Amino acid sequence: MRILPFLFFVLLFSCLRSGAKTIVVCPGCEVNEFNAALAISSDYDTILIKKGNYVSVNTQVTKPLIIIGQDFPVLDGQEKDEVMVITSDNVVLSGLAVINSKRGSMKDYAGIRVTDANNVKIINCRLENTFFGIYLSKSNNCLISGNHSKGANYGKSDTGNGVQLWKCENVKIENNHMEGHRDGIYFEFAKHCLVENNLCEKNFRYGLHFMFSDFDVYRKNTFRNNGTGVAVMYTKNVEMYENIFENNWGESSYGLLLKDISRSIISGNYFSNNTVGITMEGSSKMNVNNNHFNENGYALKVMASCIEDTFMYNNFRGNTFDAATNGELRENLFKYNYWDKYEGYDLNHDKIGDIPFHPVSLYSMIIEQMPYAVILLRSFTMELLNRAEKSIPGIVPETFVDVAPLMKQASQ
Amino acid sequence: MFKNFVSFSGILIFVVSCTTEPQPINYGKDACVHCGMTIMDKKFGAEMINAKGKAIKFDSGECMVSFMNSEKKFEAEQYLIVNYVSEGELINAREAFFLHGGEVRSPMGAKLAAFKIKTDAENFKTKLGGDLLSWDEVKKIKF
Numbered sequence: 001m002r003i004l005p006f007l008f009f010v011l012l013f014s015c016l017r018s019g020a021k022t023i024v025v026c027p028g029c030e031v032n033e034f035n036a037a038l039a040i041s042s043d044y045d046t047i048l049i050k051k052g053n054y055v056s057v058n059t060q061v062t063k064p065l066i067i068i069g070q071d072f073p074v075l076d077g078q079e080k081d082e083v084m085v086i087t088s089d090n091v092v093l094s095g096l097a098v099i100n101s102k103r104g105s106m107k108d109y110a111g112i113r114v115t116d117a118n119n120v121k122i123i124n125c126r127l128e129n130t131f132f133g134i135y136l137s138k139s140n141n142c143l144i145s146g147n148h149s150k151g152a153n154y155g156k157s158d159t160g161n162g163v164q165l166w167k168c169e170n171v172k173i174e175n176n177h178m179e180g181h182r183d184g185i186y187f188e189f190a191k192h193c194l195v196e197n198n199l200c201e202k203n204f205r206y207g208l209h210f211m212f213s214d215f216d217v218y219r220k221n222t223f224r225n226n227g228t229g230v231a232v233m234y235t236k237n238v239e240m241y242e243n244i245f246e247n248n249w250g251e252s253s254y255g256l257l258l259k260d261i262s263r264s265i266i267s268g269n270y271f272s273n274n275t276v277g278i279t280m281e282g283s284s285k286m287n288v289n290n291n292h293f294n295e296n297g298y299a300l301k302v303m304a305s306c307i308e309d310t311f312m313y314n315n316f317r318g319n320t321f322d323a324a325t326n327g328e329l330r331e332n333l334f335k336y337n338y339w340d341k342y343e344g345y346d347l348n349h350d351k352i353g354d355i356p357f358h359p360v361s362l363y364s365m366i367i368e369q370m371p372y373a374v375i376l377l378r379s380f381t382m383e384l385l386n387r388a389e390k391s392i393p394g395i396v397p398e399t400f401v402d403v404a405p406l407m408k409q410a411s412q
Numbered sequence: 413m414f415k416n417f418v419s420f421s422g423i424l425i426f427v428v429s430c431t432t433e434p435q436p437i438n439y440g441k442d443a444c445v446h447c448g449m450t451i452m453d454k455k456f457g458a459e460m461i462n463a464k465g466k467a468i469k470f471d472s473g474e475c476m477v478s479f480m481n482s483e484k485k486f487e488a489e490q491y492l493i494v495n496y497v498s499e500g501e502l503i504n505a506r507e508a509f510f511l512h513g514g515e516v517r518s519p520m521g522a523k524l525a526a527f528k529i530k531t532d533a534e535n536f537k538t539k540l541g542g543d544l545l546s547w548d549e550v551k552k553i554k555f
Contacts, residue, residue, distance in 0.1 A: 105454050105499060157440025157452060182452055188521060204440060205450050212521055228443075228450050234520075252443040252450065259448055281448070 025073075026050035034059060034075060041065055049073040049096070056098075061086045069095035072126060077101045077111070083130065086114045094123045101130040103152050108160060110135035111149070114142065122147060132160035133181065140169045147176045154180035157204055165190040165213075173198060180204075184226070187213040196220055206231045206257075207248075210238065219243065229254035229274065238264040246272045255296065258283045265289075271296055277319070280306050289313050290410065298324050298364075302332065302400070312336050313410040316359070320377075323359035324368055325400055334359075334402040338409045346407045357405040360396050362389035432465040434492050434502045444471035446479040447520065454499040456519050460488035473510070474522035474555040481554070491547070496525040497532050509533035510550050514541025522555045 077083035111130030133149035162178030178184035184200030200207030207223030245255035271277035293299035304327030
């Protein structure tokens with residue numbers, strides 16, 4: 001008998017669930033406005049929007065709904081305000097084209113804003129001419145997948161971020177394409193998030209930018225042609241695997257900028273054609289292994305403020321400078337890396353060079369102090385000085401040394 | 413004649429060496445001296461100028477203050493900070509009104525905004541919350 005109330009609730013619940021209806025919106029339909037559909041919907045209804053143009057200025061989604069677009073219906077914010085604001089849990093958006101949010105410097109206008117809502121899914125949407133693309137604040141357990149966002153003011157300095165997370169946890173960002181924003185993806189106080197298989201290109205500042213965001217993982221992403229590279233700052237316990245950093249060229253441009261970061265792993269990444277592959281300042285207990293550095297201006301810039309970092313099994317090929325620093329390094333370990341500039345020998349055939357390798361050349365020390373010395377690049381004078389320094393070391397930091405360089409490239 | 417030349421060149425050197433005017437922040441191009449980030453947000457930004465007129469730029473007030481509290485050396489004569497309500501306008505930090513805390517969203521997450529006019533600061537205080545501080549109080553904060 002005690003099971004009866006339970007059964008009653010199950011039945012009631014299933015009745016409620018089966019009561020969920022589908023509202024079709026199209027230009028010729030009975031419901032021809034997105035707002036009208038929202039007004040007559042109840043919890044857990046599905047709104048199916050067919051192809052067409054719909055006005056959506058600051059549309060508030062305040063109940064759990066499944067909103068599906070067919071052939072990318074256009075929700076137009078008419079540059080008056082934000083396009084859509086989600087404040088309810090369990091909302092699903094799929095297949096929408098969200099365009100024309102307002103721009104401005106006083107407020108971060110977004111195409112799709114999610115505030116204080118959990119379990120929100122934004123899938124396969126296109127965002128165009130929005131100041132910020134998708135902006136999540138204080139929202140947990142969300143999914144952002146398969147979206148494509150082109151920023152307003154494409155490629156100019158006053159543009160917003162593609163995806164921005166502020167105080168979020170457990171958010172998964174996968175298979176997105178972010179271009180022409182300030183930062184492709186920006187994390188501020190975002191923890192336990194996963195960023196996977198995204199492409200961030202032609203963003204004005206960073207492809208990916210992390211501030212105060214611990215315990216995150218990012219892997220298999222591509223960051224290319226971004227104004228000033230990728231930055232991970234004031235953060236700990238971050239794992240970066242198998243990302244590609246390429247073509248980040250410019251005066252203050254890096255593949256990866258690390259500032260005040262600790263206990264993190266950088267493994268299996270490719271750094272190609274960047275002004276600087278990785279620049280590190282104030283970072284400690286980092287594990288940098290199995291990465292490829294190809295044809296960068298500098299492969300590594302490790303500032304003297306870095307301690308207890310480990311660099312192993314990395315391949316350095318075709319870089320103008322393998323490494324640079326601004327002082328003596330403390331307690332950093334370089335071991336078993338492959339350096340194409342290594343000229344040592346291996347008499348006992350254990351595939352490890354018998355003499356240590358100093359990746360910092362005299363010339364890179366000079367150029368650090370006098371940037372205009374670049375005019376002497378590859379000159380006979382510099383070659384002579386580098387050779388002299390190698391034979392009788394005096395200026396190059398003694399502690400920046402690979403104690404056991406590999407004779408052949410580290411296999412992955 | 414020679415004497416004239418000497419005095420003239422003396423004046424010239426004097427004039428050249430004394431242009432300690434604020435240099436406008438080139439948003440999207442200049443990098444913050446302290447954190448290395450490109451300066452982007454026009455509501456924020458700061459600058460220090462030494463007696464010789466050399467200027468170093470920051471993306472936010474909190475970066476300038478933590479730079480001042482770090483071991484890095486720069487003998488600044490002027491401290492300038494961007495007025496929150498006027499894009500890129502550099503004002504004297506010593507006379508500015510600061511709003512700290514609440515919902516202020518500054519680039520380095522320290523919730524610090526600066527205002528030229530006190531009523532602006534008070535208006536934003538009612539909107540965003542936080543506390544009104546003076547430059548001397550801001551300097552003591554450990555960001």
